[in-house]
Every structure is written in structure tokens, then in C-alpha cells.
Amino acid sequence: xxxxxxxxxxxxxxxxxxxxxxxxxxxxxxxxxxxxxxxxxxxxxxxxxxxxxxxxxxxxxxxxxxxxxxxxxxxxxxxxxxxxxxxxxxxxxxxxxxxxxxxxxxxxxxxxxxxxxxxxxxxxxxxxxxxxxxxxxxxxxxxxxxxxxxxxxxxxxxxxxxxxxxxxxxxxxxxxxxxxxxxxxxxxxxxxxxxxxxxxxxxxxxxxxxxxxxxxxxxxxxxxxxxxxxxxxxxxxxxxxxxxxxxxxxxxxxxxx
Ligand SMILES: Nc1ncnc2c1ncn2[C@@H]1O[C@H](COP(=O)(O)OP(=O)(O)OP(=O)(O)O)[C@@H](O)[C@H]1O
Ligand SMILES: [Mg+2]
Numbered sequence: 516x517x518x519x520x521x522x523x524x525x526x527x528x529x530x531x532x533x534x535x536x537x538x539x540x541x542x543x544x545x546x547x548x549x550x551x552x553x554x555x556x557x558x559x560x561x562x563x564x565x566x567x568x569x570x571x572x573x574x575x576x577x578x579x580x581x582x583x584x585x586x587x588x589x590x591x592x593x594x595x596x597x598x599x600x601x602x603x604x605x606x607x608x609x610x611x612x613x614x615x616x617x618x619x620x621x622x623x624x625x626x627x628x629x630x631x632x633x634x635x636x637x638x639x640x641x642x643x644x645x646x647x648x649x650x651x652x653x654x655x656x657x658x659x660x661x662x663x664x665x666x667x668x669x670x671x672x673x674x675x676x677x678x679x680x681x682x683x684x685x686x687x688x689x690x691x692x693x694x695x696x697x698x699x700x701x702x703x704x705x706x707x708x709x710x711x712x713x714x715x716x717x718x719x720x721x722x723x724x725x726x727x728x729x730x731x732x733x734x735x736x737x738x739x740x741x742x743x744x745x746x747x748x749x750x751x752x753x754x755x756x757x758x759x760x761x762x763x764x765x766x767x768x769x770x771x772x
Contacts, residue, residue, distance in 0.1 A: 529592060531556045531687055531718050532577060537586035539572060539742075546572050547583070548742040554687065554720060559713045561729040561750065562722045564739035565765055570722045573739070574689045577720065578609035591686055607635060610680030610688040614696045616672040618664040618679070624651065625660040628679045635683065643682075650678040654708050670701025674708055687718040694725060724769055726754055738762045 530553035539547035546569045554560050562570050575581040577588060579595050579602060588595045590609060596602045618627050628647035632638040638646070651657040654674035656667070664672055673693060680688060690709065694702040706728045713719060713732040723729070729736055729750045736753040738746040740761045746753070757763050 528556055530554055531558075531591055532720070533587075533589045534573075534577075535587045535589075537576065537583050537588060539569075539576060539581065539583045546742050547576065550586070550742075550744060552737065552744060554718060556718055557716045558735065559717075559719045559721065559733045561733040561736045562720060562739060563724060563729070563736060563765075564745075568739040569742040570739055571691050574611065574691045574720060574722060577687075577689060578606055578611055580611075603635065607631075607683045608686045610683060610685035612673070612676050612680055612688065612690045612693050614692045616664075616669070616676040618672055618675060620664055623661055623663060624656065624667065624675050627664065627675060628682045631679065631683050646682060647678070650681050651675070653681075653711075654678045655704070668701060669697045670704045673697065673701075673705045677705075677708055677712075681712075687720065688712065690719065690721040690723065692722050692724075694723065726750075730754065738765070740765070 532554040534550050534552045537547050537550040538545070550573065562573065564570055572581055576583050577590070590605060593605070596605060619630070622630065625644065625647050628650055629640070629643035632643040632646060633640060648657060648660060651660055654677055656671050656674050656678070659667055659671060659675075664675070667675065693709070694705050697705065702725070706725060709719070709721065709728065710732045721728070721733070733750045735747060736750050737744055738753065738757070738759070738761070746757065746759045746762050753762070754766065757766055
């Protein structure tokens with residue numbers, strides 16, 4: 516993306532996702548420490564940091580797969596509901612793609628994508644099918660629509676998982692290390708789909724160590740360590756001139772591999 520498209524999100528609008536003073540413990544372990552973070556509409560945010568720094572917990576808190584102990588998380592101006600129908604509605608606004616694709620093994624690829632729109636959104640089967648096929652086409656696996664997940668490669672399955680999340684027409688998409696379980700030759704086909712989404716203006720939070728993706732698509736990189744946001748910058752600045760010693764150490768380690 517060039518610099519003009521990077522700055523297209525409207526700074527005058529309220530953020531799509533806003534975390535304010537968010538704290539989370541697992542027992543004695545303080546995993547999110549006073550997190551303050553806003554994600555603008557159309558922004559692509561890459562979250563990077565050592566294992567155990569709280570990246571997954573942060574994502575899971577944003578769609579309330581994890582509760583938080585204090586602070587607030589708002590999506591599109593609304594605070595995260597505790598439970599019930601309001602929570603289901605909010606979950607539909609926040610799409611999530613995990614490291615393990617978790618497709619429904621006994622349903623076809625197309626059924627995997629249409630199930631959510633039919634069950635959760637009450638969409639008519641025919642409309643869901645049309646939507647599903649168009650999304651499978653968008654991620655490049657339309658020819659696999661009638662197959663079962665086990666018949667697809669890991670890269671194809673992950674692209675189906677992205678289509679499945681998109682089928683709920685989310686306002687923001689969270690990706691938690693979407694390529695780290697894939698064989699190397701399949702990483703790019705998934706990243707290409709994500710770059711395409713970013714270009715289309717999707718708001719995205721992406722936990723990844725793929726610097727190529729960050730450089731190509733991210734507006735901002737957030738570096739986490741020990742449950743805190745230690746540093747944030749545009750990708751070029753972060754990867755070429757990290758300020759904190761934590762980030763310098765981390766980058767020197769991942770760059771030597
Ligand atoms: N359900 C849980 N119960 C107890 N501790 C947990 C739980 N989930 C995560 N943790 C701990 O919280 C800390 C943060 O975990 P988290 O998974 O968010 O880190 P991460 O940055 O995503 O790490 P990785 O890069 O390995 O995926 C870790 O110390 C982890 O062991
Ligand atoms: Mg994680």
C-alpha cells in the first residue's frame with residue numbers, strides 16, 4: 516500500500532475499537548497491564564511480541580472470549596456486553612481467525628461458510644449460499660465448495676476460515692497468528708488474501724511475526740512485552756529503528772531465524 520492509501524481512514528471519526536485501562540489476570544499472573552489502545556476505521560494494526568506477552572489474550576478480550584478484570588472495551592462506540600443476545604450481536608461484529616482453522620469437519624466447505632449467516636443472522640439459505648460462494652471466490656477456493664475440510668490443504672482451509680469469518684459481515688477482523696501453523700509454501704496464499712482485505716479497507720488487528728505482511732499492509736505496529744504495550748510505530752520505523760531494548764532484542768532474535 517502506498518502512503519496515500521495508508522492515511523485514508525478518517526481521523527475525525529471515533530475509533531472502531533477502543534480499549535481503556537484494560538487489566539486482566541490469570542490467577543496471580545498479570546497478563547494485560549493498563550492497556551490503552553484505539554483502532555481506527557480501516558486501520559490495519561499488527562501486534563508483535565514475545566511468547567506469553569499477552570497478544571492472544573488481547574485479541575480474545577476484544578471479542579470477549581476472555582473477560583477482563585477492569586477497564587473498558589468498546590466496539591463501534593458500544594461497550595462489550597456481559598452476555599446474552601447483545602453479546603452474540605457484538606461477536607458477529609468482530610470476526611476472528613485463529614492459528615488452527617477449526618473448520619467443522621463434518622460439513623462441506625460451503626456449509627462451513629453459510630452456517631453462521633443462517634443460524635445467527637437468520638439469512639435465507641439461498642442468499643447465504645450466494646454470499647458463501649462469492650466469499651469463497653474472493654479467497655480463491657470456490658472450486659472446493661462441495662469438499663470436506665480434510666480434503667483441503669492447510670492454506671486452503673485457512674482461507675476458508677477467513678471466508679467464514681467474513682460471512683458474518685464483521686466490522687473488524689482479528690487474526691491471531693493465522694499463518695504460523697502452515698507449511699512455508701502456503702503462508703503467502705493466506706497473507707495475499709489478508710493484504711487484499713486490507714486494501715479493501717477492512718479494519719484488522721493481526722498478531723503475526725510476518726514482517727513482509729506488516730510492511731506491505733500495516734498502518735501501525737504495536738509491540739507488546741509482559742502484558743504491556745511497550746512501543747508503537749509505523750512498520751518501517753519499528754522494523755528499522757526500534758526504540759526500546761525489549762523490541763531491539765526481540766527483533767534481533769526473530770531476524771536471525
Ligand atoms: N486460560 C489461561 N489460564 C491461565 N494462564 C493463561 C491462560 N491463557 C493464557 N495464559 C497465560 O497468559 C500469558 C499470556 O498468554 P497469551 O496467550 O496471551 O500470550 P501470547 O503473547 O499470545 O503468546 P504466544 O506468542 O505464545 O501465542 C501467558 O503467560 C500464558 O501462559
Ligand atoms: Mg498467542
